[in-house]
Amino acid sequence: MQMLMPEPQIFVEKTLALIKPDVIDKEEEIEDIILRSGFLIVQKRKLQLSPEQCSNFYADQYGKMFFPNLTAYMSSGPLVAMVLARHCAISYWKELLGPSNSIKARETHPDSLRAIYGTDDLRNALHGSHSFSSAEREIRFMFPEVIVEPIPARQGAMDYLNLYVNPTLLAGLTALCKEKPADPM
Numbered sequence: 001m002q003m004l005m006p007e008p009q010i011f012v013e014k015t016l017a018l019i020k021p022d023v024i025d026k027e028e029e030i031e032d033i034i035l036r037s038g039f040l041i042v043q044k045r046k047l048q049l050s051p052e053q054c055s056n057f058y059a060d061q062y063g064k065m066f067f068p069n070l071t072a073y074m075s076s077g078p079l080v081a082m083v084l085a086r087h088c089a090i091s092y093w094k095e096l097l098g099p100s101n102s103i104k105a106r107e108t109h110p111d112s113l114r115a116i117y118g119t120d121d122l123r124n125a126l127h128g129s130h131s132f133s134s135a136e137r138e139i140r141f142m143f144p145e146v147i148v149e150p151i152p153a154r155q156g157a158m159d160y161l162n163l164y165v166n167p168t169l170l171a172g173l174t175a176l177c178k179e180k181p182a183d184p185m
Contacts, residue, residue, distance in 0.1 A: 012089075014135060015084050015093045016129045017082045017127065023117045039085065040085045043183075044083075047142075057141055081142040102115060102120055120169060
Protein backbone atom coordinates (compact mmCIF):
# COMPACT_ATOMS: atom_id res chain seq x y z
CA MET A 1 0.00 0.00 0.00
CA GLN A 2 1.42 3.34 -1.04
CA MET A 3 1.23 6.09 1.53
CA LEU A 4 0.15 9.48 0.27
CA MET A 5 2.55 12.20 1.31
CA PRO A 6 1.50 15.85 1.43
CA GLU A 7 3.21 18.23 -0.96
CA PRO A 8 6.34 19.73 0.60
CA GLN A 9 5.89 23.28 1.78
CA ILE A 10 8.43 26.05 1.64
CA PHE A 11 8.14 28.29 4.65
CA VAL A 12 9.19 31.85 4.00
CA GLU A 13 9.44 34.10 7.01
CA LYS A 14 9.43 37.89 6.96
CA THR A 15 11.15 40.36 9.22
CA LEU A 16 11.50 44.11 9.42
CA ALA A 17 14.83 45.79 8.81
CA LEU A 18 15.51 49.47 9.41
CA ILE A 19 18.49 51.43 8.18
CA LYS A 20 18.75 54.11 10.84
CA PRO A 21 19.25 57.85 10.20
CA ASP A 22 23.00 58.02 10.79
CA VAL A 23 23.85 55.42 8.10
CA ILE A 24 21.25 56.34 5.47
CA ASP A 25 24.11 57.31 3.15
CA LYS A 26 25.23 53.64 3.18
CA GLU A 27 21.81 52.40 2.01
CA GLU A 28 22.96 50.89 -1.31
CA GLU A 29 25.96 49.19 0.28
CA ILE A 30 23.81 47.69 3.05
CA GLU A 31 21.11 46.55 0.60
CA ASP A 32 23.77 44.82 -1.49
CA ILE A 33 24.94 42.88 1.59
CA ILE A 34 21.31 41.99 2.40
CA LEU A 35 20.68 40.63 -1.09
CA ARG A 36 23.99 38.73 -1.20
CA SER A 37 23.00 37.13 2.14
CA GLY A 38 20.00 35.43 0.52
CA PHE A 39 17.25 37.85 1.50
CA LEU A 40 14.58 39.17 -0.79
CA ILE A 41 13.50 42.78 -0.20
CA VAL A 42 9.72 42.49 -0.44
CA GLN A 43 8.83 46.09 0.47
CA LYS A 44 10.93 49.18 0.91
CA ARG A 45 10.22 52.77 1.78
CA LYS A 46 12.12 55.79 2.96
CA LEU A 47 10.39 57.84 5.66
CA GLN A 48 10.98 60.12 8.58
CA LEU A 49 9.25 59.34 11.85
CA SER A 50 8.09 61.94 14.34
CA PRO A 51 9.13 61.51 17.99
CA GLU A 52 5.56 60.36 18.72
CA GLN A 53 5.72 57.69 16.00
CA CYS A 54 9.09 56.53 17.37
CA SER A 55 7.57 56.30 20.84
CA ASN A 56 4.78 54.12 19.46
CA PHE A 57 7.17 51.94 17.47
CA TYR A 58 9.46 51.39 20.47
CA ALA A 59 6.62 51.18 23.02
CA ASP A 60 8.14 47.99 24.48
CA GLN A 61 11.22 50.03 25.48
CA TYR A 62 9.16 52.70 27.28
CA GLY A 63 10.43 53.48 30.77
CA LYS A 64 14.03 52.48 30.10
CA MET A 65 16.75 55.06 30.67
CA PHE A 66 17.73 55.26 26.99
CA PHE A 67 14.14 55.67 25.69
CA PRO A 68 14.20 59.49 25.26
CA ASN A 69 17.55 59.32 23.45
CA LEU A 70 16.30 56.47 21.27
CA THR A 71 13.20 58.36 20.12
CA ALA A 72 15.25 61.53 19.52
CA TYR A 73 17.83 59.56 17.50
CA MET A 74 15.28 57.64 15.44
CA SER A 75 13.36 60.83 14.58
CA SER A 76 16.53 62.83 13.78
CA GLY A 77 16.43 62.08 10.06
CA PRO A 78 15.09 59.79 7.36
CA LEU A 79 15.35 56.03 7.65
CA VAL A 80 14.76 53.12 5.29
CA ALA A 81 12.25 50.45 6.27
CA MET A 82 12.37 47.09 4.48
CA VAL A 83 10.47 43.86 4.72
CA LEU A 84 12.99 41.07 4.25
CA ALA A 85 11.97 37.53 3.35
CA ARG A 86 13.74 34.17 3.33
CA HIS A 87 13.68 30.90 5.22
CA CYS A 88 14.23 31.69 8.93
CA ALA A 89 14.52 35.40 8.11
CA ILE A 90 14.34 36.63 11.71
CA SER A 91 17.21 34.50 13.01
CA TYR A 92 19.38 35.03 9.91
CA TRP A 93 18.84 38.81 10.05
CA LYS A 94 19.69 38.90 13.76
CA GLU A 95 22.84 36.91 13.03
CA LEU A 96 23.83 39.28 10.21
CA LEU A 97 23.17 42.29 12.48
CA GLY A 98 25.26 41.05 15.39
CA PRO A 99 24.97 42.28 18.99
CA SER A 100 22.94 45.46 19.58
CA ASN A 101 25.92 47.21 21.16
CA SER A 102 28.21 48.10 18.23
CA ILE A 103 31.29 48.30 20.46
CA LYS A 104 30.73 44.73 21.70
CA ALA A 105 29.88 43.67 18.14
CA ARG A 106 33.32 44.83 16.96
CA GLU A 107 34.92 42.63 19.62
CA THR A 108 32.81 39.49 19.29
CA HIS A 109 31.28 39.67 15.76
CA PRO A 110 33.63 41.88 13.70
CA ASP A 111 31.97 40.98 10.37
CA SER A 112 28.44 41.86 11.54
CA LEU A 113 26.60 44.88 10.15
CA ARG A 114 26.49 46.64 13.51
CA ALA A 115 30.23 46.17 13.98
CA ILE A 116 30.88 47.66 10.54
CA TYR A 117 28.32 50.50 10.49
CA GLY A 118 27.37 51.14 14.13
CA THR A 119 28.90 53.65 16.51
CA ASP A 120 27.77 52.58 19.98
CA ASP A 121 24.89 50.93 21.86
CA LEU A 122 22.32 53.54 20.76
CA ARG A 123 23.61 54.37 17.28
CA ASN A 124 23.87 50.77 16.13
CA ALA A 125 22.98 51.52 12.47
CA LEU A 126 20.26 48.92 11.92
CA HIS A 127 17.17 47.44 13.49
CA GLY A 128 15.81 43.92 13.32
CA SER A 129 12.71 42.29 14.74
CA HIS A 130 13.34 40.09 17.79
CA SER A 131 10.57 37.54 17.25
CA PHE A 132 7.80 36.49 14.89
CA SER A 133 5.18 38.49 16.80
CA SER A 134 7.34 41.64 16.91
CA ALA A 135 8.07 41.25 13.18
CA GLU A 136 4.34 41.12 12.45
CA ARG A 137 3.66 44.20 14.60
CA GLU A 138 6.61 46.17 13.22
CA ILE A 139 5.82 45.36 9.58
CA ARG A 140 2.22 46.47 10.12
CA PHE A 141 3.50 49.69 11.74
CA MET A 142 5.85 50.59 8.87
CA PHE A 143 3.70 49.18 6.06
CA PRO A 144 0.06 49.41 7.20
CA GLU A 145 -1.29 48.45 3.75
CA VAL A 146 0.58 45.12 3.63
CA ILE A 147 -1.08 41.82 4.49
CA VAL A 148 1.26 39.99 6.84
CA GLU A 149 1.30 36.27 6.25
CA PRO A 150 0.32 33.81 7.45
CA ILE A 151 -3.29 34.88 7.09
CA PRO A 152 -4.77 35.43 10.56
CA ALA A 153 -6.65 32.57 12.19
CA ARG A 154 -9.56 32.44 14.63
CA GLN A 155 -10.69 35.91 15.71
CA GLY A 156 -8.46 37.71 13.21
CA ALA A 157 -9.93 35.64 10.38
CA MET A 158 -13.48 36.23 11.63
CA ASP A 159 -12.88 39.97 11.82
CA TYR A 160 -11.50 39.98 8.26
CA LEU A 161 -14.47 37.97 6.96
CA ASN A 162 -17.00 40.19 8.73
CA LEU A 163 -15.37 43.40 7.56
CA TYR A 164 -14.50 42.58 3.94
CA VAL A 165 -15.94 39.29 2.65
CA ASN A 166 -19.43 39.02 4.14
CA PRO A 167 -20.72 42.44 2.99
CA THR A 168 -19.55 41.77 -0.59
CA LEU A 169 -20.92 38.25 -0.56
CA LEU A 170 -24.26 39.42 0.85
CA ALA A 171 -24.59 42.15 -1.79
CA GLY A 172 -23.72 39.73 -4.60
CA LEU A 173 -26.08 37.01 -3.44
CA THR A 174 -28.89 39.52 -2.89
CA ALA A 175 -28.47 40.84 -6.44
CA LEU A 176 -28.43 37.24 -7.74
CA CYS A 177 -31.69 36.44 -5.91
CA LYS A 178 -33.39 39.56 -7.32
CA GLU A 179 -32.29 38.78 -10.90
CA LYS A 180 -32.99 35.02 -10.74
CA PRO A 181 -30.98 34.26 -13.89
CA ALA A 182 -31.62 30.97 -15.73
CA ASP A 183 -27.89 30.13 -15.46
CA PRO A 184 -26.55 31.71 -12.26
CA MET A 185 -22.96 30.69 -13.05
